[in-house]
Amino acid sequence: MTDITLKITEIFYSLQGESSTVGLPTVFVRLTGCPLRCGYCDSEYAFYGGERFTLEAILEKVGSYRPRYVCVTGGEPLAQRDCTVLLTRLCDAGYQVSLETSGALPLDDVDARVIKVMDLKTPGSGEVNRNRWENLPLLRPQDQVKFVICDREDYEWARFKLDEHSLHERVGEVLFSPSFGQIAPVQLAEWIIADNLPVRFQLQLHKLLWNDTPGH
Template structure:
């Protein structure tokens, strides 16, 4: 039987976050996630979806004639056939990123993929799921993201940044305020005050379209 995955949606939009923010991108949202972060904006992707073969997924992506493809979820790596899908998209010539919770191993991901790995903060409710063994496998093509809910999260993230020298390991370290939990200006002020080597980011899709989903 050929590889297949359960897909919640495939759509074309602007990348709302990460290093490629603002670039027209096809999103392939896989179904299912073992985490339950308090700020999750894609709970509709926990269940359901439609099973599609890798060939069907690649054909749908191709119909948009994109340059960039983002495989997201849910937690895409919870489906083992995510790995051959990522390779197939790279082979098709796209610049591919993977948005992952950081709770699943990333070492087997095609090295051409930019892995955007969350480190879950204490206020997320899922800090204990962080797989710190992922860090040695990350490099200049990868990104680490912190969603900051409060000052405690910020201080925790700042400690991780220093302890693991994250800005030297990966291409981008991203600090993002949790939507409607932490004022964006507050996080920006903290970053500037502490002169952190990180990129502040807002979720562009929520500013443009008041879009609840994490595009």
């Protein structure tokens, strides 16, 4: 266990920009690498490079901020096999831990204490065929499902999947987010209101505050 290392792009303290804990001070542990290439990706800088850290070094860095909330993200964090070990260690340390994942990799080994924020990739992402539908039964009421909406086709697709899988009954939150720069946020908001969808509309707070600068 002490020999485990993970390739890390950055560890930083900021406000959570998305999900049900939006606005709360959170430590982000961004793992390097991702097998997907979504057209709207805002973390391409995490695809390559990074620096190897031991679990102990990661925990020490996280602890230096004295956080309540920790978010493990990427890239796709589960692309590194030992990400699940890190998640468990963070839970053991007493943090409320969330995992941002594309949903393209298995969730079977993720600690039950972790709040999973799982994307379902829309047609507009270019990666719709990577959705791992067998992950849905593994989601719990504490978890969240996110759709990034690029256009009306994406919206209709997401609305269908919401109903097909009764997502609003399966998880705590279903999140609809406009793809930054591709669709006007007010347009998506009006569609949601018109259809009275049981979802949460969200904007990415970090983009509004810091223009998506790395480390924020």
